[in-house]
Amino acid sequence: MTHVLHRHLHQTPPVAAGAQGMTVRDASGRTYLDASGGAAVSSLGHGHADVIAAMHRQIDRIAYAHTSFFTTDVAEELAQTLVRGAPAGTSHAYFVSGGSEAVEAALKMARQYFVERGEPQRTHFIARRQSYHGNTLGALAVGGNAWRRAPFAPLLVPATHVSPCYPYREMRDGESPRAYGQRLAAELEAAILAQGADRVIAFVAETVGGATAGVLTPVPGYFQAVRAVCDRYGVLLILDEVMCGMGRTGTLHACEQEGVVPDLITVAKGLGGGYQPIGAVLAQGRVVEAMSRGSGFFQHGHTYLGHPVACAAALAVQQVIARDGLLQKVQDDAPVFERMLRGALGGHPHVGDIRGRGYFWGIELVADRATKAPFDPALRLHARVKRAAMDAGLLCYPFGGTVDGLRGDHVLLAPPYIATREDLQAIADLLAHAIGQATAALA
Ligand code: PLP
Numbered sequence: 001m002t003h004v005l006h007r008h009l010h011q012t013p014p015v016a017a018g019a020q021g022m023t024v025r026d027a028s029g030r031t032y033l034d035a036s037g038g039a040a041v042s043s044l045g046h047g048h049a050d051v052i053a054a055m056h057r058q059i060d061r062i063a064y065a066h067t068s069f070f071t072t073d074v075a076e077e078l079a080q081t082l083v084r085g086a087p088a089g090t091s092h093a094y095f096v097s098g099g100s101e102a103v104e105a106a107l108k109m110a111r112q113y114f115v116e117r118g119e120p121q122r123t124h125f126i127a128r129r130q131s132y133h134g135n136t137l138g139a140l141a142v143g144g145n146a147w148r149r150a151p152f153a154p155l156l157v158p159a160t161h162v163s164p165c166y167p168y169r170e171m172r173d174g175e176s177p178r179a180y181g182q183r184l185a186a187e188l189e190a191a192i193l194a195q196g197a198d199r200v201i202a203f204v205a206e207t208v209g210g211a212t213a214g215v216l217t218p219v220p221g222y223f224q225a226v227r228a229v230c231d232r233y234g235v236l237l238i239l240d241e242v243m244c245g246m247g248r249t250g251t252l253h254a255c256e257q258e259g260v261v262p263d264l265i266t267v268a269k270g271l272g273g274g275y276q277p278i279g280a281v282l283a284q285g286r287v288v289e290a291m292s293r294g295s296g297f298f299q300h301g302h303t304y305l306g307h308p309v310a311c312a313a314a315l316a317v318q319q320v321i322a323r324d325g326l327l328q329k330v331q332d333d334a335p336v337f338e339r340m341l342r343g344a345l346g347g348h349p350h351v352g353d354i355r356g357r358g359y360f361w362g363i364e365l366v367a368d369r370a371t372k373a374p375f376d377p378a379l380r381l382h383a384r385v386k387r388a389a390m391d392a393g394l395l396c397y398p399f400g401g402t403v404d405g406l407r408g409d410h411v412l413l414a415p416p417y418i419a420t421r422e423d424l425q426a427i428a429d430l431l432a433h434a435i436g437q438a439t440a441a442l443a
Contacts, residue, residue, distance in 0.1 A: 014026040014027065014028065014030070015027035019034075019046030019047060020045075020046055020047040021045045021046060021047065021416075021418065022034050022045050022046075022415070022416060022418070022419060022423050023046070024046065024395060030393070031393060032390065032393050032394060032395045033393060033394050033395065033423065033426055033427065033430065034046070034395045034415070034416065035394055035395055035396045035413050035414075035415050035427040035430075035431070036395055036396050036397035036412060036413060036414050036415070037269075037274065037414050037415065037416050038274060038395075038397075039211065039243070039269070039397055039414075040210065040243045040244075040248060040269055040270070040360065040397070040412070040414035041269040041270065041273065041274040042273055042274045042416045043246065043247060043248070043269075043270040043273040043274075043317060043321065043326075043416060043417050044273045044317055044320055044321070044326075044416055044417065044418055045416035045418045045419075046274075046416075048273075048275075048317075048320065050316055050319075050320050051273065051275050051313055051316040051317055051320065052275075053316075054312045054313065054315065054316035055275065055276070055309055055312055055313050055316070057312070058074060058308055058309050058311075058312035059309055061308075062308055063308060063309055064307065064308065064309075065308060066303070067301070067305045067306050068301070071306070072306065072308045072311065074308050074311040074312045074315060075095060075306040075308065075311045077311075077315055078093070078095070078311045078314055078315045078318075079092065079093040079095075081315060081318055081319075082267075082280065082282060082318075083282070085252050085253075085318075086252075086253065086265065086282045087253060087255065087256065087261040087262070087265070088261060089261060089284045089285055089286070090265075090282050090283065090284060090285070091283065091284065091285035091288055092282075092283045092285075092288045093280045093281070093282055093283075094109070094280060094281040094283065094298070094305075095278065095279075095280050095305055095306040095307075095310075095311065096268075096278070096279045096280065096281070096302060096304075096305060097277045097278060097279060097302065097304050097305075097307065097310065098134075098268050098277050098278070098279045099133075099134050099139075099240075099242035099243070099266065099268035099269060099279050100133075100134025100135055100136040100139045101134075101136070101279055101302065102134075102242060102266035102267065102268050102279035102280060102281050103133045103134045103136075103138065103139040103142070103204075103240060103242070103266050104134070104136055104138045104139055105266075105281045105300055106204075106238050106240075106264045106266050106281045107125065107138050107139075107142065107201075107202075107204075107238070108138075108298075108299070108300050109264060109281060109283065109287060109291075109298060109300070110201050110202045110236045110238060110263070110264060110287075111123075111201055112291060112295075112298065112299060113236065113287050113290050113291065114201060115294075116290040116291055116293070116294030116295065117290055117294075119198065119234075121198060121199055122198065122199055122200060122201045123199060123201065124158065124159070124160065124195050124199050124200050124201060125141070125142050125157070125159040125160075125200075125201055125202055125203075125204055126159065126160045126161075126162060126188065126191050126192065126195070126200060126202070126203045126204070126235075127142040127143070127144055127159055127160075127161055127162075127203070127204040127205065128144050128161055128162055128163065128164045128165075128204075128205055128206075128209075129144040129146075129161045129162070129163060129164050129404075129405075130144050130145070130164040130166065130209065130212045130213040130216070130402075130404070130405070131143055131144040131145070131161075131164060131204075131205065131206055131209060131212055131213075131240075132144075132145055132148070132206070132210060132211045132212045132243075133204060133206075133240050133242075134242070135148070137152070137155055137156060137157075138157065140152060140156060141156035141157045141158075141159050142159050142204045143212075144161045144164070144212070144405075145212045145401065145405050146401070146404065146405030146406065147401050147405045147406060148405075160191050160194075160195060162184070162187050162188050162191050163184055163187055164209055164213060164216055165180075165181065165184055165209070165216055165217075165218045165219055165222050166209075166213060166216050167180060167219055168352070168353040168355065168364065168372075169372065169403060171219075177219035177220055178219065178220055178221045180219055180222075181218070181219040181220065181221045181222030181225055182221065182225055184222060184225075184226075185222065185225030185226050185228070185229050188203060188226060188229050189229045189232070189233075192229065192233050192235060197233040197234075197235075198233075198234075200233065200235045201235070201236060202230075202235060202236035202237065202238045202263070202264075203226065203229075203230055203235055203236075203237055203238070204238045204240060205226070205237075205238075205239060205240065206239070206240045206241070206242075206243065206244060207223070207239045207240075207241055207244055207245070207253075207254035207255045207258065208243075208244035208248075208249055208254050208357060208360060209244075210242075210243035210244060210360075210412070211243065211397070211399060211412065212399070212401065212402075212405070213362075213402050213403075213408075213410070214355075214362030214363070214364055214399065214402050214410025214411070214412055215355055215356045215357075215360055215361055215362030215410075215412060216355070216362070217355055217356065217357055218258060222258075223255065223258035223259075223260045224258065224259055224260055226260070227260040227261075227262075236263040236264065236287075237260070237262040237263050237264075238262060238263065238264045238265075238266070239254075239255050239260075239262040239264075239265050239266075240266045241253055241254055241255070241265050241266060241267050242266050242267060242268040242269055242279065243269055243360075243414075244360060245265065245266075245267045245270060245271075246267050246269070246270030246271050246318075247270055247321055247326065247327050247330060247358075247417060248269075248270055248330075248358055248359060248360045248414060249330075249357040249358035249359075249360050250327060250330045250331040250334055250357060250358035250359075251327060251331075251358075252327065253265060253267075254357075257357070261284070262284075263283075263284050263286075263287055264281055264282070264283055264284070264287065265281070265282040266279065266280070266281055266282075267279060267280050267282065268280070270317075271314045271317070271318075272310060272313045272314040272317060273313070273314075273317040275313035275314075275316075275317065276307070276309055276310035276312075276313035276314065277310060278307070278310035278311065278313065278314050321417065326417040326418070327417075329417060330358045330359050330417050331358065333359070333419075333421065333424065334357065334358050334359070336421060336424065337359070337361070337424045337428075338354070338356070338361070340424055340425050340427075340428040341354050341361060341363070341413075341428050341431075342354055343428070344428035344429055344431070344432040345363060345428065345431065345432050345435065348432065348435060348436070348439075349369060349439075350365050350366060350367065350369075350375075350435065350439045351363055351364075351365060351366075351369075351435065352364045352365065352366035352369055352372055356413075359413075359414060359415050359416075359417060359419070360412075360413075360414050361412070361413040361414075362410050362411070362412050362413075363410060363411045363413070363431070363435075364402055364408065364409075364410045365381060365382075365385070365408075365409040365410060365411070365435065365439075366408075374402070374403055374407045374408040374409065375408075375409060375442070377400060377401075377406055377407055377408075379442055380400065381400070381409040381438060381439070381442070382398035382399050382400040382409040382410070382411070383398070383400075384438035384441060384442075385398045385409070385411055385434050385435055385438040386398045387438075388433075388434040388435075388437040388438045389430065389431065389434035391434075391437075392430050392433050392434050392437075393430065394427065394430040394431060394434060396411050396412070396413055396427075396431055396434070397411065397412040397413070397414065398410065398411040398412070399412065411431065411435070413427065413431070415427060
């Protein structure tokens with residue numbers, strides 16, 4: 001009997017009893033190779049001595065101080081570190097306790113920016129289908145996952161959803177990737193004009209799509225065209241890098257690879273690497289200046305903003321990533337990992353697409369490779385793959401609804417940046433085994 005309200009009310013998951021490096025151990029002694037860092041959280045693996053030591057030092061100094069009374073050295077140093085590594089023009093970091101909180105804060109900051117500037121008629125957000133921005137009501141409202149939204153739809157602020165950048169399914173025959181990206185930017189422009197150009201607050205998008213459709217990498221030129229459309233109508237660009245940011249794709253921020261500077265970036269998961277719950281909004285100077293010249297404060301706040309132990313953990317994680325050259329390692333390993341995945345999975349009759357960047361990969365599963373027809377959702381293939389993988393000692397992150405929120409299955413891989421090439425090969429091999437087992441059971 002459990003008194004924890006678990007995610008699934010009919011299943012109690014195994015008890016996690018210990019973890020070190022790439023390995024998690026449950027209470028029965030079974031070990032798992034962590035190929036997804038939970039949900040793309042664990043950037044340094046488990047039990048990193050330097051991070052744990054930094055947290056101990058911070059707890060001994062001061063474990064908590066409310067941000068309406070105090071700042072702390074550790075929050076100041078983390079903000080300085082993040083601003084230094086962020087795109088040009090970034091001036092401040094606003095620290096929260098996770099990804100959804102970061103998205104909520106970004107939405108409110110964007111709205112307040114326009115209120116301060118005397119444009120209170122801007123009330124509308126535009127985002128994308130097949131996206132995920134979190135489970136709180138504001139984040140759910142901009143999120144484009146039909147299944148997650150459905151029960152709560154009457155409670156959500158209105159938002160318009162345009163097409164994701166999903167070449168495997170939505171790029172037309174004969175269309176070049178660049179032309180596809182331009183078409184999507186034109187769709188965004190039409191959506192802005194349909195709302196009224198002076199009524200839109202922001203376009204919200206994951207730079208590399210994550211959990212909903214299984215790692216959607218943008219086509220070349222797409223985000224530059226999006227940035228130009230936003231600029232044309234004074235619409236802010238909010239890039240949600242909660243999952244794809246903080247080194248996951250090989251650069252600290254995924255938008256660096258797109259050659260665009262968003263107005264607000266949300267980060268979380270890899271920021272603290274799972275050692276503490278922490279997220280942040282990284283804001284361009286002009287957004288902060290508008291609030292500074294106007295009301296003089298950001299009308300938001302939570303009890304645990306800038307929690308000192310969370311900041312200490314995040315600072316240590318970021319320092320280890322820099323000290324150990326892990327971004328370069330992720331970049332160097334990416335083509336090797338891709339070759340391993342294609343080698344182990346590319347020939348499988350139910351693997352439709354393998355896509356990704358850095359240490360962030362999605363494998364889309366199909367019933368028929370030629371037609372790209374997905375499996376019947378009632379089969380819950382993604383859940384079968386997850387079970388088969390755990391039985392084989394692998395933690396990966398499969399999900400359903402890849403195509404449209406209902407149909408389709410994918411597996412998301414997001415190993416810690418400390419993974420060796422032997423680990424990466426083991427991940428590819430174990431996943432091939434799990435997909436083989438799960439799909440064979442359906443034959
Ligand atoms: N945004 C993105 C892109 C995410 O992937 C997630 C979580 O998966 C969130 C926001 C929400 O983050 P959290 O679960 O920490 O609230």
